[in-house]
Amino acid sequence: MMKVEKGFTLMEILITMIIVAMLASVLLSRYYGQQERAIVAEAVTNLSAIRQNEVNYYLENSAYLDMDTTVSGDDTKWATIGLDKPDTSNFNYKCVSGVSTATRSGGGTCLSTSTHYGNCTVTLAVDGSWGGDHPYKPA
Secondary structure (H helix, E strand, O other), X not given: OOOOOOOOOHHHHHHHHHHHHHHHHHHHHHHHHHHHHHHHHHHHHHHHHHHHHHHXXXXXXXXXXXXXXXXXXXXXXXXXXOOOOOXXXXXXXXXXXXXXXXXXXXXXXXXXXXXOOOXXXXXXXXXXXXXXXXXXXXX
């Protein structure tokens, strides 16, 4: 009588684990790239709103307001231009002489958990031109 063996061999299990690990690494790298793009898209949207409200304020008062989300007394300035203070969990926002900028908060971390990009900035000037050093900033 022949003995029937049940179960998987060690080689089959190792090959399966290698395939699953390769698929996971591909999916995770795509996920983090999309997450980073989404965070930049949030900053771009906020900067556009800040710029528009700053331009409206300028048209009414002939001056721009200098504002910074890292300065504690600037909360009322955001309300002056008709906005709530932006969420600073991902970016710090700053308006200086009509130039709106968003700088990644967190002491050197950029749009992911690594420090690969260093301190990244996305800038939106009053004339509508985008600048900064982040690779996902608008062109």
